[in-house]
Amino acid sequence: MENLNTLFENNRQWAKDILKTDPVFFEKLSKQQSPKYLWIGCSDSRVPANEIVGLLPGELFVHRNVSNLVVHTDMNCLSVMQYAISTLNIKHIIVCGHYGCGGIVAAIEDRPHGLIDNWLRNVRDLYYLYEKEMIAIKDPTERVNRLCEINVASQVFNVCNTTIVQDAWNLGQEITVHGWIYGINDGLLRDLNVSVSSVAEMRQLGIR
Numbered sequence: 611m612e613n614l615n616t617l618f619e620n621n622r623q624w625a626k627d628i629l630k631t632d633p634v635f636f637e638k639l640s641k642q643q644s645p646k647y648l649w650i651g652c653s654d655s656r657v658p659a660n661e662i663v664g665l666l667p668g669e670l671f672v673h674r675n676v677s678n679l680v681v682h683t684d685m686n687c688l689s690v691m692q693y694a695i696s697t698l699n700i701k702h703i704i705v706c707g708h709y710g711c712g713g714i715v716a717a718i719e720d721r722p723h724g725l726i727d728n729w730l731r732n733v734r735d736l737y738y739l740y741e742k743e744m745i746a747i748k749d750p751t752e753r754v755n756r757l758c759e760i761n762v763a764s765q766v767f768n769v770c771n772t773t774i775v776q777d778a779w780n781l782g783q784e785i786t787v788h789g790w791i792y793g794i795n796d797g798l799l800r801d802l803n804v805s806v807s808s809v810a811e812m813r814q815l816g817i818r
């Protein structure tokens with residue numbers, strides 16, 4: 611059986627490096643976490659949340675799934691959101707997609723992929739909702755990338771419509787939901803300018 615010693619070695623080195631700059635780093639973290647942001651991103655290994663925004667352990671609360679979806683019946687994602695908002699008092703929720711997302715590609719392919727097609731059906735529905743715009747884009751890569759952007763905006767809207775965010779807004783809690791997209795080929799984040807911090811702003815944007 612292959613043992614994964616390299617990973618343990620890497621881990622020891624990593625912990626050592628952190629302690630070099632801050633000898634009480636882990637001791638402090640063990641007492642509490644106070645992240646300022648909730649990150650909802652794709653599981654893709656090329657989009658490591660903390661690393662691309664230069665944040666250390668303790669600074670980013672993270673939920674990742676295939677194609678960064680926020681589905682109203684997904685207790686996993688909703689529980690993360692509830693904890694982030696009610697307990698950690700996080701004020702910024704970032705939905706971050708990425709160009710060339712394999713989940714988005716699979717969602718619009720006309721061949722079966724097994725169980726995951728049930729999850730990706732949410733994206734396929736989006737494709738049909740924006741079918742006119744989709745068909746008008748002739749380049750397949752561009753079409754996928756546009757759907758990646760539309761998907762982020764749609765998930766921002768889903769976050770805003772959860773009972774968790776709606777209740778928090780009603781109670782006067784400040785929460786802004788952001789939609790970003792990451793370029794795997796250049797390592798850069800783009801703001802899709804779909805930030806929402808109230809019901810009124812959500813209506814104004816008219817995202818579906």
Ligand code: CO
Nearest residue numbers: 652654711712
């Ligand atoms: Co992806």
